[in-house]
Amino acid sequence: MMLFADPTRTRPFAKDPAVVRLGNRYLLYYTMCPYDDGRDNDGFGIGIAESANLDDWTKIGEIAPEQECEQNGICAPGAIVLDDQIHLFYQTYGNRENDAICHATSGDGITFDRDPTNPIVKPTGDWNCGRAIDADVIDWNGELLLYWATRDPAYRLQLIGVSSALLDSDFSRDHWTQRCDAPILAPKLDWEQECIEASAVCKRDERLWQFYAGAYNNCPQQVGCAVSDDGISWTRISDQPLLPNGKPGSWNSSESGHPYVFIDDDGTTHLFFQGNNDNGKSWYLSRASVDWSAREPRVIAE
Secondary structure, three states: OOOEEEEOOOOOOOOEEEEEEEEEEEEEEEOOOOOOOOOOOOEEEEEEEEEEEOOOEEEEEEEEEOOOHOEEEEEEEEEEOOOOEEEEEEEEEHHEEEEEEEEEEEEEOOEEEOOOOOOOEEOOOOOOOOOOOOEEEEOOOEEEEEEEEEEEEOOOOEEEEEEEEEEOOOOHHHOOEEOOOOOOOOOHHHHHHEEEEEEEEEEEEEEEEEEEOOOOOOOEEEEEEEEEEEOOEEEEEOOOOEEOOOOOOOOOEEEEEEEEEOOOOOEEEEEEEEEEOOOOOOOOOEEEEEEEEOOOOOOEEE
16 A cells, blocks of 8 residues: 655655656655744745655655745645646645645656746635635646635635636646636535535546545545536535545544546556544555446545
């Protein structure tokens, strides 16, 4: 079973996974915690690990805040490979309503060039507070759909929205169009409590499937699933979590959260997610397989 944490910043910590394949290697991007030792400009950052088998990961780099909008921290990456180039979409952190989505590109998966127009996406409308976090992207019918989480104006409920840009654009700020004037997913089930976040979208049978996190961290957060024919209107496939938190004493008893779905070149589907058993003192990443043999997906723990 895959269990990965980065111990280089005072405690085992890796959250918010995003996985891509570049050539013959897999790359994992994840959130690193602050050092918390009083140093200047100490915020969240993004770590980079690589693997040959999706289970054994070695840290190979970090992405530190660089632009002015990033100075309080960056985290929660989403990634996609287009024309042999990795496009990383990630959020600023520590700015409350002013947090937004940024964009960077890389040919080697380690060194990234920032978009000079960052931040590129920040929601509008009286239904949200203006914040955008937890980016996830997918190419769909000639567009790149960018999913993000926001909060209601009272800053209580976590909600999901979506923007789009043409695939042949450079994804800079002026190319994005917000595609919703209300949440495309909002918490309504008991287990979702006050939060839906961390969209993880994939294509299957000419439909889009969204794995998402319900409830705030360690409440416990668990993973649900919804389906769509257009990427905008979504229907839950169940009123129960698709991937629940673990039983007492297990490594993920506090939560199974923040999913990321990765489809390998051989067509296999892998669901990465975060968990812990100490109410967030540590954070680990793991992987499960997704079985599509039935009409709807089923998660198989490794």
